[in-house]
Amino acid sequence: MDRREFIKKLGLGGAAVGTAAVVGCKGGSQGETGSSLSDVPKGQMTLRENHNSGDKVSILGYGCMRWPTKKGADGKEEMDQERINELVDTALEYGVNYFDTSPVYCQGMSEHATGIALSRHPRESYFIATKMSNFSPDTQTKEASIAMYKNSLKELQTDYIDYMLLHAIGGSMEEYQTRFVDTGILDYLMKEREEGRVRNLGFSFHGQQSVFDEMMALHDEIHWDFVQIQMNYLDWYHANEMNSFNVDANYLYDELTKRDIPVVIMEPLLGGRLSKVNGNVLRMLKGKEPDRTAASWAFRYCGSYPNVLTALSGMTYMEHLVDNLHSYCPLKPLTEEERSYLENDVANEILNDSTIPCTGCQYCMPCPYGLDIPGIFAHYNKCINEGLMPSSTQDPEYQKLRRAFLIGYDRSVPKLRQANHCIECCRCLEHCPQKIEIPTEMHKIDEYVEKLKQGLEL
Amino acid sequence: MFNSMRKIRIILATVFLLGITWLFLDFTGTAHAWLGWMAKLQFLPAVLALNVGVIIGLVAITLVLGRIYCSVICPLGVLQDVFAWFGKKAKKNRYSYSKAKNWLRYAVLVVFVVLMVLGLAGVATLIAPYSAFGRIAQSLLQPLWMWGNNLLAMMAERADSYAFYSVDVWLKSLPVLIIAVVTVVVLFVLAWRGGRTYCNTICPVGTVLGFVSRFSLLKIRIEEDKCIKCGLCAKNCKASCIDFKNMKVDYSRCVDCFDCIGKCKKGAMSYGPYRPHGANEANKANGANETNKANGPDESRREFLTATTVALGAAWLDAQAKKVDGGLAEIEDKQVPERKTKVVPPGAMSIKNLEQHCTGCQLCVSKCPNDVLRPSTDLMHLMQPEMSFERGYCRPECTACGDVCPTGAIRPITKEEKAAIKVGHAVLVRKNCVAVTTEDGCGLCATKCPTGAVMMTTVEYEGKSVYAPVVDEEKCIGCGTCEHLCPARPFAAIYVEGHEVHGEV
Numbered sequence: 035m036d037r038r039e040f041i042k043k044l045g046l047g048g049a050a051v052g053t054a055a056v057v058g059c060k061g062g063s064q065g066e067t068g069s070s071l072s073d074v075p076k077g078q079m080t081l082r083e084n085h086n087s088g089d090k091v092s093i094l095g096y097g098c099m100r101w102p103t104k105k106g107a108d109g110k111e112e113m114d115q116e117r118i119n120e121l122v123d124t125a126l127e128y129g130v131n132y133f134d135t136s137p138v139y140c141q142g143m144s145e146h147a148t149g150i151a152l153s154r155h156p157r158e159s160y161f162i163a164t165k166m167s168n169f170s171p172d173t174q175t176k177e178a179s180i181a182m183y184k185n186s187l188k189e190l191q192t193d194y195i196d197y198m199l200l201h202a203i204g205g206s207m208e209e210y211q212t213r214f215v216d217t218g219i220l221d222y223l224m225k226e227r228e229e230g231r232v233r234n235l236g237f238s239f240h241g242q243q244s245v246f247d248e249m250m251a252l253h254d255e256i257h258w259d260f261v262q263i264q265m266n267y268l269d270w271y272h273a274n275e276m277n278s279f280n281v282d283a284n285y286l287y288d289e290l291t292k293r294d295i296p297v298v299i300m301e302p303l304l305g306g307r308l309s310k311v312n313g314n315v316l317r318m319l320k321g322k323e324p325d326r327t328a329a330s331w332a333f334r335y336c337g338s339y340p341n342v343l344t345a346l347s348g349m350t351y352m353e354h355l356v357d358n359l360h361s362y363c364p365l366k367p368l369t370e371e372e373r374s375y376l377e378n379d380v381a382n383e384i385l386n387d388s389t390i391p392c393t394g395c396q397y398c399m400p401c402p403y404g405l406d407i408p409g410i411f412a413h414y415n416k417c418i419n420e421g422l423m424p425s426s427t428q429d430p431e432y433q434k435l436r437r438a439f440l441i442g443y444d445r446s447v448p449k450l451r452q453a454n455h456c457i458e459c460c461r462c463l464e465h466c467p468q469k470i471e472i473p474t475e476m477h478k479i480d481e482y483v484e485k486l487k488q489g490l491e492l
Numbered sequence: 493m494f495n496s497m498r499k500i501r502i503i504l505a506t507v508f509l510l511g512i513t514w515l516f517l518d519f520t521g522t523a524h525a526w527l528g529w530m531a532k533l534q535f536l537p538a539v540l541a542l543n544v545g546v547i548i549g550l551v552a553i554t555l556v557l558g559r560i561y562c563s564v565i566c567p568l569g570v571l572q573d574v575f576a577w578f579g580k581k582a583k584k585n586r587y588s589y590s591k592a593k594n595w596l597r598y599a600v601l602v603v604f605v606v607l608m609v610l611g612l613a614g615v616a617t618l619i620a621p622y623s624a625f626g627r628i629a630q631s632l633l634q635p636l637w638m639w640g641n642n643l644l645a646m647m648a649e650r651a652d653s654y655a656f657y658s659v660d661v662w663l664k665s666l667p668v669l670i671i672a673v674v675t676v677v678v679l680f681v682l683a684w685r686g687g688r689t690y691c692n693t694i695c696p697v698g699t700v701l702g703f704v705s706r707f708s709l710l711k712i713r714i715e716e717d718k719c720i721k722c723g724l725c726a727k728n729c730k731a732s733c734i735d736f737k738n739m740k741v742d743y744s745r746c747v748d749c750f751d752c753i754g755k756c757k758k759g760a761m762s763y764g765p766y767r768p769h770g771a772n773e774a775n776k777a778n779g780a781n782e783t784n785k786a787n788g789p790d791e792s793r794r795e796f797l798t799a800t801t802v803a804l805g806a807a808w809l810d811a812q813a814k815k816v817d818g819g820l821a822e823i824e825d826k827q828v829p830e831r832k833t834k835v836v837p838p839g840a841m842s843i844k845n846l847e848q849h850c851t852g853c854q855l856c857v858s859k860c861p862n863d864v865l866r867p868s869t870d871l872m873h874l875m876q877p878e879m880s881f882e883r884g885y886c887r888p889e890c891t892a893c894g895d896v897c898p899t900g901a902i903r904p905i906t907k908e909e910k911a912a913i914k915v916g917h918a919v920l921v922r923k924n925c926v927a928v929t930t931e932d933g934c935g936l937c938a939t940k941c942p943t944g945a946v947m948m949t950t951v952e953y954e955g956k957s958v959y960a961p962v963v964d965e966e967k968c969i970g971c972g973t974c975e976h977l978c979p980a981r982p983f984a985a986i987y988v989e990g991h992e993v994h995g996e997v
Contacts, residue, residue, distance in 0.1 A: 400821040402932075403979050434654075441657040445649055449884075450823050454940065457979055459932035477939075488889045 079129025100348035204241020541900035626853030687730025702744035839894035916970030
């Protein structure tokens with residue numbers, strides 16, 4: 035953060051403190067939101083029973099792929115073990131007992147760091163999930179795959195794995211065949227399951243419906259103890275629409291539930307898209323529960339499905355953990371109506387949210403530096419709504435769309451009033467009733483325009 | 493057969509004239525891909541670019557066919573034919589033989605070469621044919637072309653089409669506009685009255701090719717046994733080079749238009765390998781005065797035209813300044829800062845290289861899509877391009893000027909090379925800086941600098957510490973992004989100083 039930004043933030047922060055003081059003088063200094071750890075009740079974590087093993091799993095699972103890092107003595111990024119230990123301790127203290135890692139996470143350092151943190155606690159107080167991540171052809175032999183599994187046991191400082199996953203199935207059945215059947219590692223892991231060193235065997239899924247159907251057909255023969263899928267209120271009905279390679283989560287969840295296979299959820303926030311929402315979406319959510327975060331809705335949504343064993347969250351900061359503990363200690367399931375509101379109304383709003391919610395009210399005008407703020411937003415939104423935004427230089431329509439966007443931009447906004455002239459004085463901010471981050475949006479639009487002009491990949 | 497040669501000459505000349513004209517009018521960058529070679533074929537640009545292939549080719553063509561170059565390839569020559577055609581419509585048989593003014597031709601050529609060698613190309617190229625045409629096309633025709641385009645763009649916009657886009661039409665240099673107008677007027681008068689007077693007395697390229705064409709293989713001949721000395725050939729010779737009384741043609745001036753062949757009723761004129769006549773000594777007696785009349789244009793008329801142009805130009809500037817949209821903050825026009833060293837485009841290599849090679853043809857100026865290039869108004873380097881950033885900046889994806897330059901004054905470069913060419917460096921004027929004069933926390937120059945050469949930091953200024961931009965002179969390439977985007981008006985708080993020799997980052 036540079037000084038300028040810092041001063042601005044300080045100014046805004048000061049203003050916020052001032053407001054809080056005025057409002058807060060009636061009822062003390064505590065905010066309405068239970069934003070600190072001390073507000074989270076202990077022993078209230080909602081647990082789900084895995085009928086295969088009888089495990090009582092916390093509905094919040096710890097995703098170990100985003101552990102905090104720090105600059106080491108040699109200048110390289112390394113795992114920040116101290117903070118990891120702290121996070122793990124807190125999670126366990128408040129009832130989180132499922133830790134999901136993989137040999138490939140955190141540049142291969144995740145299992146080691148997770149092992150260190152967990153081994154400081156009794157082994158029976160948590161469940162470990164890790165994966166057969168034999169993506170590299172070098173690891174696609176029986177010996178190498180077994181070595182990878184044995185190494186997981188070593189790094190995690192344990193002699194058994196509670197939840198073992200075949201990592202990332204879904205590209206094709208040929209790939210499944212090569213990685214797990216031909217190498218014999220699946221047979222090996224099934225034997226390990228018989229002998230109790232693998233307590234539950236399942237797979238994580240990213241991909242096509244045909245592959246998922248074939249994996250389900252194998253259930254009678256292999257018996258999947260659990261399956262990990264990508265599920266959230268946007269993917270429930272719109273996964274395929276957003277990416278034709280993906281399957282809508284409602285299909286996956288229903289197929290698994292039909293077969294009584296417990297579901298582990300990954301990407302409950304869809305890469306942060308459900309926590310960093312635009313003003314419109316935030317208003318929709320805050321309108322219902324003014325003091326809860328956008329992310330909390332996404333977690334409560336996942337938890338509200340009874341066949342969900344746990345929802346994984348890659349919590350890098352204590353604040354993430356605390357917010358999630360609030361959502362799940364205990365879980366207050368969504369009503370049918372709330373669930374439908376997220377799946378339909380909110381999801382649709384998010385799908386549309388690449389447009390900027392400018393209503394053209396002109397309150398921000400005149401911009402002291404001459405920009406035509408509503409004009410810029412209007413052109414940008416028009417191009418999005420009319421599908422005139424090239425999304426890649428590989429787009430067959432790229433040249434045509436690029437021309438239309440740039441010519442249209444010059445037509446609707448004179449060159450000297452375009453986004454590249456915004457100096458981020460931020461005087462507009464206080465005027466916008468939609469609370470649009472105008473300077474940030476201007477910067478983003480100009481970056482897009484620059485990429486178009488220079489023919490760079492978007 | 494000779495008649496069809498004349499037709500072929502006219503067709504080819506039309507193709508070249510239209511092609512080169514379009515090359516100068518086009519602002520979209522499409523014409524160059526197709527017709528860039530037409531500019532590179534021009535004699536003086538080829539000499540300046542040391543384009544040996546083209547020079548040898550042109551000399552060879554002249555050695556075989558005579559000065560066909562002047563009738564077909566040279567756009568200024570063909571333009572004069574167009575002017576003369578109007579003259580011929582008004583009055584037939586208007587020309588007459590005149591003696592070659594060799595002392596004038598050679599003197600002009602010598603002065604031209606000396607000026608070029610001295611690096612005063614800006615002055616010398618006032619009379620260079622290709623660049624004279626370029627100035628006419630760029631400053632007189634391109635605005636018309638653009639206005640026409642803007643009309644189409646307006647209609648396209650209504651029809652929701654992106655086939656045409658509107659462009660700014662602005663006066664890039666008043667002196668160049670005046671020079672172009674004067675050139676047109678002088679040429680029009682000369683061509684109307686005496687056909688190719690300019691080509692045969694002033695044009696340095698015409699003089700040089702005249703040396704060569706004396707020895708050309710194919711020439712216009714008068715067959716003595718058929719000739720009745722009616723003089724019709726001489727009356728229709730726009731080069732005034734047929735001395736029919738002595739049945740002699742001055743091959744240094746003949747531009748191979750083939751007009752005389754068709755005019756001769758006795759079939760005495762033909763074009764073929766030269767056969768020397770018996771007594772073809774230079775005849776000193778005949779018709780020496782004719783062309784002189786046409787040499788000086790009417791002074792009062794010229795003054796009138798110049799004055800009108802100045803007035804028109806001023807009115808035009810005024811209209812530009814007043815153009816303000818309602819409801820928006822007024823944006824004051826930026827003014828050109830006083831640069832100690834001018835900024836010339838990447839690819840020019842050095843100011844010296846540009847000055848030595850540039851003929852001031854305005855092709856780069858007409859092509860610059862970012863409105864950065866404009867002709868210099870410095871008297872010594874009049875018309876040669878220089879950069880300024882009031883209307884745009886030298887964008888990273890553009891290499892148009894180097895791509896089109898036919899003379900090697902601006903060498904073609906790639907985008908990647910351009911990113912590392914240092915044409916100048918940014919200089920700060922803190923008293924104008926919005927970061928210093930306001931509380932708005934401007935840092936636009938630092939945000940937008942494509943090379944990261946501008947940074948924000950705390951500096952002491954007039955006893956206060958201010959958070960303001962500083963320039964890393966090592967990283968700066970002089971592209972003008974900061975100068976153009978700087979919100980300080982009318983003078984930017986950061987501007988580019990040019991470098992004599994372009995370095996690398």
